[in-house]
Amino acid sequence: MDLEIELRVDGTEHRLTVDTRTTLLDALREQLGNTSPKKGCDHGQCGACTLLLDGRRVLGCLAPAVAHQGADIVTAAGLADGELHPLQQSFIAHDAFQCGYCTPGQIVSAAGMLQEAGAGWPSAAAKDLGATDVVLDDEEIAERMSGNLCRCAAYANIVPAIAEVAHR
Amino acid sequence: MRPFRYERADEVSAAVTTLVRDPEAAYLAGGTNLVDLMRLEVVTPELLIDIRRLTSDRIEELPDGGLRIGAAVPNSDLAADPRVRRRYPVLSQALLSGASGQLRNLATTGGNLLQRTRCPYFQDITTACNKRTPGAGCSAMEGYQRDMAILGASPTCVATHPSDMAVALAALDAVVTVAGPASERRIRLTELHRLPEADPERDTVLARGELITGVELPPPHSALRSRYRKVRDRASYAFALISVAAALEVTDGAVRDARIALGGVAHKPWRATTAEATLRGAPATRESFLDAAAAELSAARPLPGNAFKVPLARNTMVATLLELLEEAR
Numbered sequence: 001m002d003l004e005i006e007l008r009v010d011g012t013e014h015r016l017t018v019d020t021r022t023t024l025l026d027a028l029r030e031q032l033g034n035t036s037p038k039k040g041c042d043h044g045q046c047g048a049c050t051l052l053l054d055g056r057r058v059l060g061c062l063a064p065a066v067a068h069q070g071a072d073i074v075t076a077a078g079l080a081d082g083e084l085h086p087l088q089q090s091f092i093a094h095d096a097f098q099c100g101y102c103t104p105g106q107i108v109s110a111a112g113m114l115q116e117a118g119a120g121w122p123s124a125a126a127k128d129l130g131a132t133d134v135v136l137d138d139e140e141i142a143e144r145m146s147g148n149l150c151r152c153a154a155y156a157n158i159v160p161a162i163a164e165v166a167h168r
Numbered sequence: 169m170r171p172f173r174y175e176r177a178d179e180v181s182a183a184v185t186t187l188v189r190d191p192e193a194a195y196l197a198g199g200t201n202l203v204d205l206m207r208l209e210v211v212t213p214e215l216l217i218d219i220r221r222l223t224s225d226r227i228e229e230l231p232d233g234g235l236r237i238g239a240a241v242p243n244s245d246l247a248a249d250p251r252v253r254r255r256y257p258v259l260s261q262a263l264l265s266g267a268s269g270q271l272r273n274l275a276t277t278g279g280n281l282l283q284r285t286r287c288p289y290f291q292d293i294t295t296a297c298n299k300r301t302p303g304a305g306c307s308a309m310e311g312y313q314r315d316m317a318i319l320g321a322s323p324t325c326v327a328t329h330p331s332d333m334a335v336a337l338a339a340l341d342a343v344v345t346v347a348g349p350a351s352e353r354r355i356r357l358t359e360l361h362r363l364p365e366a367d368p369e370r371d372t373v374l375a376r377g378e379l380i381t382g383v384e385l386p387p388p389h390s391a392l393r394s395r396y397r398k399v400r401d402r403a404s405y406a407f408a409l410i411s412v413a414a415a416l417e418v419t420d421g422a423v424r425d426a427r428i429a430l431g432g433v434a435h436k437p438w439r440a441t442t443a444e445a446t447l448r449g450a451p452a453t454r455e456s457f458l459d460a461a462a463a464e465l466s467a468a469r470p471l472p473g474n475a476f477k478v479p480l481a482r483n484t485m486v487a488t489l490l491e492l493l494e495e496a497r
């Protein structure tokens with residue numbers, strides 16, 4: 001079954017016809033030519049497809065596009081605004097990748113994660129569940145980013161890359 | 169994935185009627201479990217009814233001091249809610265220990281409760297599974313058993329329920345509100361999921377078409393001092409091997425009240441009523457905690473591949489209760 005939907009992707013409005021089976025990830029990659037989000041597993045297990053959906057980080061591979069009619073989507077490509085986003089700069093400065101396949105997902109996820117921490121959301125690493133000021137130490141960053149796997153295991157540089165932006 | 173039609177429901181009664189009439193229809197919430205199972209062709213609905221706008225996405229105070237959680241409340245919002253963090257810490261902790269930040273943002277309260285088992289054979293349509301195909305046999309009997317049940321299983325199915333949130337809700341005496349073809353009904357969380365018995369294809373007591381509208385939490389009482397502890401094969405982003413949700417009230421060195429539920433051990437969140445009864449009135453000591461855990465687990469019937477879960481469950485229960493005791497000091 002085909003349905004017509006509208007999506008705003010990285011600031012640009014699109015009207016497109018999708019099969020109900022099309023996920024947001026496939027709509028972006030296959031129909032809109034935005035290959036910034038990656039397909040790692042297609043089962044919600046790796047985080048390579050992470051997008052900001054109406055400001056929140058989600059997985060594009062488990063979200064049917066028809067269920068997100070009118071959504072505002074930001075990909076790693078759209079985070080750069082004239083110049084690279086601070087997280088993108090920090091990933092380069094810290095050499096926080098090897099093959100780079102997980103990197104757009106890591107960066108979008110980190111952007112969403114920093115907003116969550118800024119809003120005082122706790123994580124499973126919280127020592128005080130009631131604390132409203134989140135201190136993003138390495139343990140907190142690792143826990144909050146645990147939905148993003150890196151097959152090259154660049155974690156040792158990903159955590160400091162995010163920490164640098166978090167502590168600014 | 170098989171082709172399907174998609175509709176957004178505007179009215180509860182219409183959605184319920186569609187599901188009752190059409191055996192090929194299914195409810196869609198966040199989709200984080202359903203879409204995956206459709207891709208694996210474990211389930212093959214021909215019509216998805218999007219119900220996210222049908223139920224509340226708000227958390228409201230109840231007159232008795234409890235909370236009502238709408239079925240559409242995302243897992244992340246529920247975990248971060250200041251009232252939940254303060255009054256029901258075990259619930260926040262359970263949610264935060266499950267899945268990932270991205271998944272929790274899409275996953276809903278109703279969908280979390282009704283997520284299907286992660287038994288690898290259930291998810292693999294090339295293998296025999298009684299839960300998928302009644303009468304086909306159970307591949308786990310001679311197969312991978314690490315994640316399987318040690319309590320309340322049957323020869324037809326040894327799967328576990330994967331939800332962390334549901335374990336906390338079981339310890340908290342939560343009640344699920346459900347809209348059905350007849351009328352609204354209320355089901356105790358501990359009675360929502362069922363044991364496999366001879367018909368493991370049924371995860372819950374819900375009738376066809378019944379829609380979860382929300383979850384109600386009674387006033388906190390001893391939940392104020394409550395905790396969730398999850399043991400798994402990696403530090404984060406993995407399902408529980410064993411988990412314990414517990415609340416403990418101690419006066420003058422004796423246990424006044426204890427609420428304990430276990431995850432990863434059964435086809436449903438396992439309320440440890442035997443352990444609770446053993447603890448009530450007993451001295452609040454490590455010995456009592458060990459006795460209580462042993463009493464609960466005397467009913468355990470592990471498989472060859474998961475016998476380690478019995479001592480693991482015991483130790484996790486004792487450690488969680490000791491932490492709560494320490495907190496009470």
Ligand SMILES: Cc1cc2nc3c(=O)[nH]c(=O)nc-3n(C[C@H](O)[C@H](O)[C@H](O)COP(=O)(O)OP(=O)(O)OC[C@H]3O[C@@H](n4cnc5c(N)ncnc54)[C@H](O)[C@@H]3O)c2cc1C
Pocket residue numbers: 043044045194195196197198199200201202203204219223239243265266267268271274275276277278279280281282283284330331332333378379380381405406407408
């Ligand atoms: C990689 C991965 C790791 C995960 N790890 C964990 C974990 O560690 N712990 C954990 O607890 N969970 C974990 N999850 C599971 C996750 O919590 C569930 O997928 C999620 O909670 C389901 O919610 P949903 O809204 O997306 O449900 P959906 O996928 O939309 O629906 C799930 C089921 O519930 C039914 N349904 C949904 N809402 C209602 C309603 N209101 N009334 C009646 N029926 C309804 C649907 O028809 C469907 O059958 C993990 C998932 C993934 C993909």
Ligand code: SF4
Pocket residue numbers: 285287288289290296297298299300305306307308309324325326327368
């Ligand atoms: S344990 Fe249950 S879900 Fe797993 S294969 Fe056996 S019948 Fe299927």
Ligand code: FES
Pocket residue numbers: 038039040041042043044045046047048049050059060061062
């Ligand atoms: S591709 Fe979406 S989580 Fe792996």
Ligand code: FES
Pocket residue numbers: 096097098099100101102103149150151152153154
């Ligand atoms: S850099 Fe290769 S997967 Fe992360």
